[in-house]
Each structure stands twice: as C-alpha cells, then as structure tokens.
Amino acid sequence: MMLRCVIILVVLGTSLSAFPARSGQEKRVFTLEDCAVGDEVRYTAAVLEYEPYKDWSNASSGDDILMTNVDFIYEAAKMAKEYGADIFVAPEYGVQSLDMYTNDSVRFQSLTQQIPDPSLRVVPCAIDGQVANFIAIRSLSCMALELEMYLVIDLAEQAACNTSQAPCQADGLSFFNTQVVFDRAGTVIARYRKQNLYLEPQFVPGPMDDTTALFTTDFGVKFSLQVCFDISFLHPAYTNIMEEGVRDVVMSTAWVDETPFLLAIGVQNGWSRGLGVNLMVAGYHWPEHTKLGSGVYRGYSDLNNLYSYDPNSGNELVVFPVTSCKTSPTTTKDLRNKNLPVITRPIKLDISSGNRNKEPRQQRTLHEDLSIYERMVLPPTETGETNSVSQCHDDGLCCHLTYEHSSSNLTYQLLTYSGVVKKGGDIYQIYEQVCAVVWCESENWRTCARLDLFEPPQDTFGPFNMQGNFSCETVFPVGLTRDFNLIPNSVYSVNSVNDSLYTMTSDQGTYNTMTVALFGRWYAKDP
Structure with missing residues (x-):
C-alpha cells in the first residue's frame, strides 16, 4: 500500500492601508x-475520510458488510496510532x-448493533459467547483496547422498547x-443518539439530553459529540x-x-472559527452523491486547519496535533504512550490502494434557490x-461592502437575506441571516456558484470590508474558492461590536473567490 504525505503551509498576507485595520x-x-497557566494540553487527532464497503453481491450477511468496514477502520486506526493519535474518528x-x-x-436490521449503556462501563471485548447484533461493537472495543486509543x-443502533409507546x-x-x-x-464511555435527523426515515430522533x-x-479534555445535520442546530454541541x-x-x-454557502469544509471551518472551538470531522466519501469532506479545524488556538476535500482522493486519513485546555480535573491517569512520536506538522495519508489511478469521479452538489435573496451586481472598479x-x-439586516475589483470582468453579486430557508427537499426549515459576496457567471442568480456549468478564469476579489448588523445568536464566516478549497483563515479577519455588528475584512483580497460570507443562524426563530 502506497502512502502519500502532504505538508500544508499557511502563508500570511500583507496589509493594504486602503482598508480598515484589524481592531481588537x-x-x-x-x-x-x-x-489558565498549566492547563494547556496537546493531543493528536485523526479523522478518516472513507467510502464504506457496501457490495451485497459478495456478502452473505449484514455481518460481512459490517466486518469488512471494521477491518478497514482497524487498519486506518493502526496507521494513525503510528503517528501518535490519541483519538480517532470514523464517518457517519x-x-x-x-x-x-x-x-x-431484514437487511436493515442486520446492519444494526446493540450498544451498551455507558453508565454500565461495559467492555464488549470481554464478553464471550454469541450475542446477536454485537459483532462490530465487540471488534471495535477490542480495537480500542489493542491500540490504546x-x-x-x-x-446504526437497535434498542428494545415498549410497543405500547410511540415510536x-x-x-x-x-x-x-x-x-x-x-x-x-475498550470501555463504552459515551452513546449519543443523533437528535437532528436528515432524510433518515428508519431512525427515530435521540432524546433531548x-x-x-x-x-x-484521560488527558483532561472534555469533548462533545455531534452527527452531521446536528451542526445546524443548538443541540447537542452548540449547547454543550x-x-x-x-x-x-x-x-x-x-x-x-x-x-x-454549505459545502462541507466551509461549514466545518466556519463553525469552528465562529465559536472558537477545535472541531474534528470524519466524512463519508461519495462525491457522486454530494458527500465528501473531512478535517481537523483548530478554531480554539491558531485557526490553522487540515482537511480533505477531493472527489478523487478516495479514502484518506488526516492526522493533526491539537492544542486545547483542560476543562476538568482528570480522574484517571494519563495513559498516553510516551514512546510514540509526537507530530508537530499536519499529515494527510492516501490509503486508497491505487484509487487515484482510476477514472476521475464526478462531484455533485445541490444549489440553493437564491431568488429569495436581495441581490446586487457589483460594478468593477x-x-x-x-x-x-x-x-x-x-429584520433590519443591512449589509455594507467596500471593495476593490479591477483584476477581471467577472461578475460578483452582493447577497442579503434574513428569513427561513428550506433544506432536504423543503422538509426542514431553518432561520438564517446572511451577508455575502458570490461569484456568478452573469447577472442571472441561477448562474451563481454554478461551477458545474461554467469555468471562469482566475482572478482576485478585493481587498474588501463587509459589515452586517445581525440580530441572530451566532455568525459564522465562510470563505470558499472556485476550485472548492477554503480561503485560508489568515487571509481575512472577522470582528464584532456588541455582538451585533460583524465585520469581515481582507486586506489583500481573496483569490479565485466563489463565496465570502457572514452566515448567521437565528436558532430562536426556527419554525
């Protein structure tokens, strides 16, 4: 198996005096x-971008599907351990x-597992004998025990319930x-049941706890879990x-x-940066069905990140050191193996066994209906x-933009919106406030961010300063290029005054821009 290591460097930009200096x-x-002094702690996180095995033509049972994927996760986790990983995350x-x-x-149920109550402190690896719907849980417990990770x-969990009580x-x-x-x-120490389901009819929402x-x-860091669509809501991680x-x-x-606005890496980086937390994301790789994107985002410390977002990458392991703060006194001994290497640089490993030699894969994305937004074509300068x-x-939302745009004749539009947007085929409704600059092929809003239809030349938008007077609880910055990469966090700053007037500033401009946005979520006004 050939491994590919990529080192990413973040380049800092220079300042132009024509735009407001970064204040505070x-x-x-x-x-x-x-x-506090003495409470700073460093650990190593590993996240797996993975396209699971799902070929029933070569599987005699659900256990075959489960264990093929568990075996791959084991190999990836073992590799992560060689780089000193303390925590390993697999995708939804x-x-x-x-x-x-x-x-x-019958097939659906064969892919579900019984998961012990964490309060019982069960080590599934130590349970002998045949237990139905338990093979993956036992193997994963043994994996954690062996790798000390x-x-x-x-x-997918199955749980006994009272048939007289819905659902x-x-x-x-x-x-x-x-x-x-x-x-x-190998002990089960947490079991979180996803609260905010997204087009998952066989599952029921988890309890609001x-x-x-x-x-x-054991290194003193308290984590919160969340699954996919949860990131759009208050519960559980935002509240925690x-x-x-x-x-x-x-x-x-x-x-x-x-x-x-909602490419995976843009959401992940913006959420981490907007809240000032470290976020570790493992994503399902299936670009033909809109699914890819994983990373480690250090929003709590230096705003650096390492991510995987490539339809042709196949399975990829991201390993990145993270600096945090002890959030509670440890009640157990720090069991980290002091003989393992301590990495000081980001590492991405291609673990796809030659997947890159295959035909390029198609990447599909959904496209938001921008007709509900106020829109303004930005004249060149x-x-x-x-x-x-x-x-x-x-809702009184006003967006103010000062910008320079002289490097090309490309069209950019200022978008402004406060209100309900619908997701998942209009099934889900969430309340947003947005100030954004978006590349469009023409003045027609239907061409905005349509990189599946158009191939614009490269250019630079900015320098710029964008402000919005938001009423919502939290505003997340989004910066995405037209080749579907993140605009480096070092290229722009985000500041606020009185938790309402937010400013996004780039002193040097942003290269090959698709989207720069202040994306607010008004949770209290969700329908």
Missing part, C-alpha cells in the same frame, strides 16, 4: 488565551454504509443513528459549548453539499480605487 481580537466564544454510516436504506427490513464510531415498532425495537465512544481500555454527547479523556465550557467537538458526517454599496433585507 477576533470574535470567538473561546480562545487559547482563556486557558462508516460501518453500515448508506446502502442500508433499502426496502428490505479513543475511538469515535457512528453505528416503538411492532417488533419491540427502535433504531437510532448513534455515535459510540470507546476509551483506551445533550449530556449524552459528552465524554472526558455554551453551557458546559466544551472547547473540543467530534463529528461524524455524511454531508450533503450545497452551493454557495479602477485599479487602486474602491467602491461602497449597501443592501438591506428583513
């Missing part, structure tokens, strides 16, 4: 400066695969999309950040990409000159 600290809930549906959604209820795995099925079972955490001894998403490691002081979040996802425009929408 960036608005984040937490920063490393809040950490990474064991059972998305192919579990068929009309065959925290494992965060997403599984229990007639056979006395309920099914959940569940993250389970094993400690270094955010504490089930919490676990604390605000109420429990969590600074480190672990996420499994099978994301659905949507331009211009002369070299060295700036232009200022303003645009308002509902």
